[in-house]
Amino acid sequence: MRLFIAIQLSEEMKQALIACMHDLKKQGVEGNYVPAQNLHLTLAFIGEYDDPVRVKKVMESIPFSEFRLSFSEKGNFGNLLWMGLKGNQKLKTYVKELRAGLKAEGIPCDDDKFVPHITLIRKASSKQPYEVHLNKADMTVKKVSLMRSDRKNGKVVYREI
Numbered sequence: 005m006r007l008f009i010a011i012q013l014s015e016e017m018k019q020a021l022i023a024c025m026h027d028l029k030k031q032g033v034e035g036n037y038v039p040a041q042n043l044h045l046t047l048a049f050i051g052e053y054d055d056p057v058r059v060k061k062v063m064e065s066i067p068f069s070e071f072r073l074s075f076s077e078k079g080n081f082g083n084l085l086w087m088g089l090k091g092n093q094k095l096k097t098y099v100k101e102l103r104a105g106l107k108a109e110g111i112p113c114d115d116d117k118f119v120p121h122i123t124l125i126r127k128a129s130s131k132q133p134y135e136v137h138l139n140k141a142d143m144t145v146k147k148v149s150l151m152r153s154d155r156k157n158g159k160v161v162y163r164e165i
Contacts, residue, residue: 006153007050007059009102011073012164013122014143018043020075021087024138025124028085031135035083035128042162045073045089045122047099047148048106048113055111056165059150062105071095074142079121085128086121087138095120095145102148 013021022040029037050059071094079088089095099118106113150165 005054007053007056008046008151009048009063010149010151011045011145012149013043017141017143020139020141021122021124024136027137028134032132033128033130033134035125037125038123042160043122045120048103050111050113053111056150058109059111062109062111063150066101066105068098069094070144070146072142073145075138078136083128084123085125086123089120
């Protein structure tokens with residue numbers, strides 16, 4: 005099964021991102037828009053791994069304390085358009101410890117530098133300049149989730165384990 009560890013967004017944050025994506029569409033930005041129910045913040049991408057219980061044990065072993073999340077600026081990795089999240093030391097420390105814990109247990113996970121972001125559009129393109137308008141929104145993160153990614157009827161569906 006395909007696994008990742010993520011923060012599920014509050015309804016307020018999701019609604020702000022949905023409004024932003026509708027606005028981008030109206031401005032002619034094309035691409036593969038992330039479905040509203042799939043908006044999240046990935047902390048560690050594991051990929052194909054068949055022992056979610058082992059992953060959960062690592063997650064439970066890493067100290068977690070609540071913190072605030074709020075949007076910062078837009079960004080992109082090539083043609084992937086995303087919304088950034090304000091620098092947060094608690095988040096960065098948690099991700100560093102989480103990834104180290106996974107690796108110590110032999111569980112594969114990404115090694116990339118952690119850039120907190122929420123993917124909005126894959127293969128984004130536009131024939132004219134556009135502006136990203138986003139309402140302010142924030143949330144208190146109280147937990148992280150082990151997520152499973154499955155394909156159903158040609159669509160990607162994320163479920164919490």
